[in-house]
Amino acid sequence: MNYIRTKNGILVKNAKDFEPRHVFECGQCFRWKAMPGGSYSGVAGGRALRVKKVGNDILLEGTDERNFHEYWAGYFDLSRDYGAIKETLSRDPVLKRAVEYGSGIRILKQDVWETLVSFIISANNRIPRIMSTIERMCQSFGERKEQNGETYFDFPAPGRLAAMDEKDLRGCGCGFRAKYVLKAARIVSEGRADLYSLENADTEDARDALLYFPGVGPKVADCIMLFSMAKFDAFPVDVWVKRVMEHYYLKRETSLAQIRRLACERFGPLAGVAQQYLFYYARGTMGKATDRG
């Protein structure tokens, strides 16, 4: 990819398949906030960043070239050709519309531990509350850092959360998910599961391993694999994806497991990317979407 250094950041040139609003509001991440003027501000990988579209370019403010290469280029999946992915998916007439609607979506490569906890919290929950719960957890238990005079908080490490009580986590707004987060933290910090090795496992094996965590069912496991392990054949089915799949493809009430199976057959190794376009399309066009950040 092409980029130039600026005074306090990196300008990625001709990033035509990168629209910050699509990337940050398609439901894959919870720590990016929309700022006045259309930029997004967030924390990932222990680093703070501001992201803004400038014409056809993307300005990443608050990083240097080293951190850009070490972290952000991978996080934003910048080496992948989403134009080619969209072309392939657009052979399907429904996906063609969905891809046009969310043309700037990219699948982020997020931290596995943070993604595990975030999606445990997402169960039967709404986006604004998920975001505020995670932010409170970070402020209460995450490492405090400063960058250009601004304070931000890292996502708390497994050992840090493992040392807490259930009531501490309830205090952050986790609700009934507090016990799941706590147990997951203890499993990871005690070395009973190696989250980061799952990236190298095949999708079915990684899925089985994730289902071992309390609070992780089929949908959450698929989200973790798609949004932190680049397993693009994972197809998370939530109510919106169920809705859009039944409406445009299946024409009848269908079980979650069956929708997942049919989608994987139909979309193959790009099923997860297709899911993101369909999800964003459904959220924007099908009925009420009152809880969008």
Add this chain to the structure above:
DNA sequence: TTGCAGGGGTCAA
């Protein structure tokens, strides 16, 4: 103003 249903699922029975 108050009350109630329901939400980007999972668990347990």
Add this chain to the structure above:
DNA sequence: TTGACCCCTGCA
């Protein structure tokens, strides 16, 4: 297969 689960919001 079904109800309970935190708690906040929208709506009657």
